[in-house]
Every structure is written in structure tokens, then in C-alpha cells.
Amino acid sequence: MENYVSIWPVVILALIHFFGTRLRFLAGVPRSIWLSGAGGVSVAYVFLHLFPELSEGQEHVEQLNVAETFLSHHVYLVALIGLAVFYGLERIVVEQRYQQKKKEHVEPRHEQGFFWLHIGSFAIYNALIGYILFQREEESLQNLLLFSVAMALHFIVNDFGLQEHHKNSYRRYGRWVLVAALIMGWGIGFVVELPEALVALVLAFVGGGVILNVLKEELPKERESRYWAFALGAGLYAILLLSL
Template sequence: MEHHVSIWPILALAFIHFFGNRLRFLAEMPRSVWLSGASGVSVAYVFLHLFPELGQGQEHIESTWWAEEFLSHHVYLMTLIGLMVFYGLERAIISAKNITASDVIDEEQTGWFWLHIGSFALYNALIGYLLFQREEGVMQEMLLFAVAMALHFLVNDIGLQEHHREVYRRKGRWVLVVALLAGWATGLLIEVSETAVVLLMAFVGGGVILNVLKEELPEERESRYWAFVLGAGLYAVILLSL
């Protein structure tokens, strides 16, 4: 199948990791209204656009083996799995961090930093692949996905900088950029079934929900609820009006 390839959306997402460390004002406490608003946009996209799309895709999936057949009829189970996988990784990382020293050398040597970055690298690769898949559809669909993921990446990037500080700026962000580009490039070489694309989208949707909530809910972040609601509401209006 021929694709009309446009490289600028993937470069825009990579740009977030390249230059996110320069947006120091977003990392201040109480939480920036811009980050809470960005989180609201991401959640609105998942609930009002991604989930309805999964429901439509489920009706047209052709299953080829028993597990795929089961999941194709229970596509939202993959969303739950995505949420549980990323929640489990976060809990494992927090537990590992609590029993190690907090300096950069220990962080790298004990491996929990690489586990954390590795999980987000997989996440980025999946999003990069799905962004490429979006390019064979309507431009509007790709733009909605790219905008929501760009804002979501901004939230993730600031959170990872708060967790890992200098080691993230020196190494972690480059790993995420490479993973994102690798996922997009994989789309150029490998075309998977519609079933697999729908299931990947469901898995990523669960990850988005978990990653947004873990950044917004902790009391110490002093998140701006009104900004979250405003971001979600404004993007909901855009999605429902298209």
C-alpha cells in the first residue's frame, strides 16, 4: 500500500524531546497551568476520538488466530492491559528508586533509570509507528493525533526531567528521540494487519491515561484542576465539531 509520507509531524514530536529541557518554567511548583491543560487535551483525545475509533475498528477486524480473535472482540481489554503494564512499571521503578542512592552514578548503575527510559522508549516507538499509520488516512485525523501526542510528550518530558534531572538531559531524551524515529521508520518497512494497528492504539490509549493521571494526581504537584478541565473541554469542543 502506498503512503503519502510527511516527515514534519514526527519531527515535531522529536522536537519536544530535543528542546523540552529549555522550558524550565514548566517544571515549577505549583504545577504549570500549561501542563495541566496539555494533560486535559490528551485525555479528551483518548476518550472522544481514540475510543470511538477503536469501537468502529473492532467491527471490521478480520481475525487470524485465536488470541487475535479474542482481543478483536474485546479491544478495550488492550487498553486495560496498557494501563496495567505502565502502572506496574511505575510501581517497580518507584520501589527500586526508594532503595538506591539518588545521585546520577547510582541511578545509572542500578538500572532503574534504564528500565524507566526503556518503557518510555517502547511507548514512543509505538506512537511513532501509529503516527505513520495515520498518514495513509485523512490529514485531519493525523493532525488531531499529532497535536494530542505532542502535548502528551511535553507532559512526559517534564515529568522525566523531574525524575532523572541531568542524566535524562544527557542520555534519556536521546533514547526517546531514537525510539520515536525508529517506530516511525518501521512503518516505512513493515505493514501490519488492521487488527494489530487497532490493538496497538488501544494499548497506547491505556498508557496515555495512566501517564496523565500519575502526573496530575500526586498532591505534591499542586496540579491546576481548572486548567485540566479547560484543556479537556476546549479540545472536546474541537473534536466534536469536526
């Protein structure tokens, strides 16, 4: 790989974590139309571009020995696992916040444990995305650009959600961990070449995570999300993807 084009999307995604705390105009209630629109773009990409790739990747997954009984028909099972994992983590964080609002005592070590569990899971998520960025460069520039735009907007949504949950802990430690994980995942691409079957499974897991992480930010009633902005973002990006 001569040009290392994928380093630029990695830099942009890292900068989102660095400077996301300064995008004050996106904060507040009702939810920013830009955040809702960004979520719509991310979901449109998963359904119209990433999931169709999984149907093609299923052929490679079926060549794995374990696939004969476990994944022989449904690579989407891994997408479901990704969604379920992030849903479970979100429930843990929401329960912690509920206990705090009830003014029940939460030991600092437990609070820090929840924080690192949450950030650790997103670090793995970022590392997988970093690896996919490297992989996308080997496929085509168009695939790299489409994935990068969707993930950049998705990272903005994630960044605001994590700030809301963890506040100073995220600004002081969490975002740096996520940046390091993203770069590490991209760097692993230089030394580890996964079989196409495993790349398909990584894409499936990330796809499930994207769907859950977007919808969990849009659905809570107290956010007063803008459905029309979400639908507009999804619709416009869908038109772009279908026209290519």
C-alpha cells in the same frame, strides 16, 4: 506515499525531547497550568477520538484466530494492559525514589537498571506512536493533525515527568533514546504494513498508556496540580473533536 507529511509531526515530537529541558517556565510547584491543560487535551483525544476508533477496529481484531477466546469482545483489554504496564513501571520508579529518601543504600547498578527499564518502556511507547503517525498519514490529514497535536502536548507532560525522575541521566541519555525510538517507529512504517487488526491493538495499548501517564503526573498531592486547567484543556479539545 508521495509527500511524507507525517515527517513534520515526527520532527516536532523529536524537538520536544531535544528542548524540553529548556522550558523552565513549566517547572515548579504548584504545577504549571500549561502542563495540566496539555494533559487534559491528551485524555480528551483518547476518550473521544481514539477509543471510538477501537470500537470500529474490534471488527478486524475479531478476525484474528487468537481473538476467538481472548479478544473476541474486548479490544479494550489491550488498553487496560497498556495502563497496567505503565502503572507497574511507575510503581517501581516511585519505590526507588522512596528508598533514596529514606537514605537506604541503592546500588548504582540497580539504579541504572531502573532507569533503563523505565526508558526502555517509553522507547517502545514512542516507537508505537511513531508508527501510528505514519499510519495516520495514509488515513487522512485530519486524523494525522488531531493525533499529532494530542501527542505533542502529551510528550511535553511525559518529558517533564521523566526529567523529574531521572534528572541528568534522562538529559544525557534518555531523551536521545526516545528520539531514536520515535524515528525508528515511523521508519518501520515504510517497510512493515501491519494488518488493521494489529494497528487497532497498537492504538489500544497507546491509549491506555496515555491515560495512565497523564493521570500519574496530575494526581500526586505534592504537585499541587490545577484541576481547572486540566478540565479546561480537556473541555476545549473535546469541543473541537465533537465539532469535526
